[in-house]
Amino acid sequence: MQKRYLMTPGPTPVPAEVLLTQARPMIHHRTPDFNAVVRACVEGLKYVFKTDRSDVLIFASSGTGALESSIVNCFCAGDEVLVAQGGKFGQRMAQIARAYGLDVTTLDYGWQQVVNPADIAAHLSAHANTKGVIVTQSETSSGILNDVEAIGALVKDYPDCVLIVDSITGIGAVECNTDDWNLDVVMSGSQKGLMLPPGLAVTSVSPKAWRAYERSTLPKFYFDWLKYLKNLEKDTTPFTPAVSLMIGLAEALKLIRAEGLDNVIARHARLAAATRAGCEALGLELFAPPTGRGNAVTPVWVPEGIDGKLLVKMLKDTYGVTIAGGQDDYAGRIIRIGHLGYFGDFDIITTLSALEMALLELGYEFEPGSGIKAAELVLMQAKRTAAR
Ligand SMILES: Cc1ncc(COP(=O)(O)O)c(C=O)c1O
Numbered sequence: 001m002q003k004r005y006l007m008t009p010g011p012t013p014v015p016a017e018v019l020l021t022q023a024r025p026m027i028h029h030r031t032p033d034f035n036a037v038v039r040a041c042v043e044g045l046k047y048v049f050k051t052d053r054s055d056v057l058i059f060a061s062s063g064t065g066a067l068e069s070s071i072v073n074c075f076c077a078g079d080e081v082l083v084a085q086g087g088k089f090g091q092r093m094a095q096i097a098r099a100y101g102l103d104v105t106t107l108d109y110g111w112q113q114v115v116n117p118a119d120i121a122a123h124l125s126a127h128a129n130t131k132g133v134i135v136t137q138s139e140t141s142s143g144i145l146n147d148v149e150a151i152g153a154l155v156k157d158y159p160d161c162v163l164i165v166d167s168i169t170g171i172g173a174v175e176c177n178t179d180d181w182n183l184d185v186v187m188s189g190s191q192k193g194l195m196l197p198p199g200l201a202v203t204s205v206s207p208k209a210w211r212a213y214e215r216s217t218l219p220k221f222y223f224d225w226l227k228y229l230k231n232l233e234k235d236t237t238p239f240t241p242a243v244s245l246m247i248g249l250a251e252a253l254k255l256i257r258a259e260g261l262d263n264v265i266a267r268h269a270r271l272a273a274a275t276r277a278g279c280e281a282l283g284l285e286l287f288a289p290p291t292g293r294g295n296a297v298t299p300v301w302v303p304e305g306i307d308g309k310l311l312v313k314m315l316k317d318t319y320g321v322t323i324a325g326g327q328d329d330y331a332g333r334i335i336r337i338g339h340l341g342y343f344g345d346f347d348i349i350t351t352l353s354a355l356e357m358a359l360l361e362l363g364y365e366f367e368p369g370s371g372i373k374a375a376e377l378v379l380m381q382a383k384r385t386a387a388r
Helices: 016-022 032-049 063-074 088-099 116-126 148-155 208-214 223-231 243-259 262-279 308-317 344-359 370-387
Strands: 055-058 080-087 103-108 132-136 160-166 183-188 200-203 297-301 335-337
Touching: 016 243, 032 055, 032 200, 032 223, 032 243, 055 063, 055 223, 055 243, 063 088, 063 183, 063 200, 063 208, 080 088, 080 116, 080 308, 088 103, 088 160, 088 200, 116 132, 116 148, 132 148, 148 160, 160 208, 200 208, 200 223, 200 243, 208 223, 243 262, 262 297, 262 370, 308 335, 308 344, 344 370
Parallel strands: 080 103, 080 132, 132 160, 160 183
Antiparallel strands: 055 200, 183 200, 297 335
């Protein structure tokens, strides 16, 4: 038997409480029992998204369904939109927008660059007809955290332009203040900070985004936001929902509320800091720049002379620890350690320990135990600070 550890930025581990609720016998979705589940999900999501003003819609789809929904519900073919892209998921938003015939301008950042809000400000002042700004808050491919608060402060002054935020690995890991930051559409997926299996996507829709909906003429059916809103008024969904996942979501949201959102985010910050310290103590170089490091995933350069794909395979096969490799140009060159959702201190220690053993086996030289020691010190310091 080998015990397995899932240390990827999605899917993420699912707490036993959530798994057990999902194992209950199926219930029918057109019943008061399920209406109560919908209510609990929406109320809990509003708490996590920090919104009273926006509606929160839930789809049976992967996160990409939410991304696609934001395009078809906010725009018309030919609309000018600006996509700030600095990684795989920013690129995906541009691809979806192009697939629907939008007039897409991209601000292209390298995967190690943070989006500069001044570039967005400059574009908006030169292109008054821009109907949408699209940005990834937490870019999972690079670990970069973009300042959507600053971008929200800019876009709010353009009454006909909506700000669409992919927070699929942001929600529940970093601050994402939908109302206070003027974020019109915020999207997440179940297999991330919400601590569920894959299969649900969530989107918040602000009053300004509803105005964009009113003028939007792109074809839509399954992801037509208004269908979801009208059904939400009756605590239900337009189509057969992912019943078990929603029952699980209600339970996961209870756990988040019990911990308190601020504490959840502080835990993610602590785990991210410990992971970074542990990797740096091993002499590994962090991929994301200090100005934009998120809490969801830590990407790290694979040291010279080490085969990154073999490292990921060895961690999984020999030590039972699944981490993610790099994507696209960075495949084999970086590794990505996830700490998003149901993670605690000792998940980080376990992962760093396995990483040390695998690196030693692959011939990389360092003081064994140095990564774990550095991480322990960060974790202990954080606990001491929190107790004060
Ligand atoms: C930032 C981000 N956006 C979008 C997606 C796409 O979500 P899904 O794979 O659930 O469709 C992911 C998935 O990892 C992601 O991390």
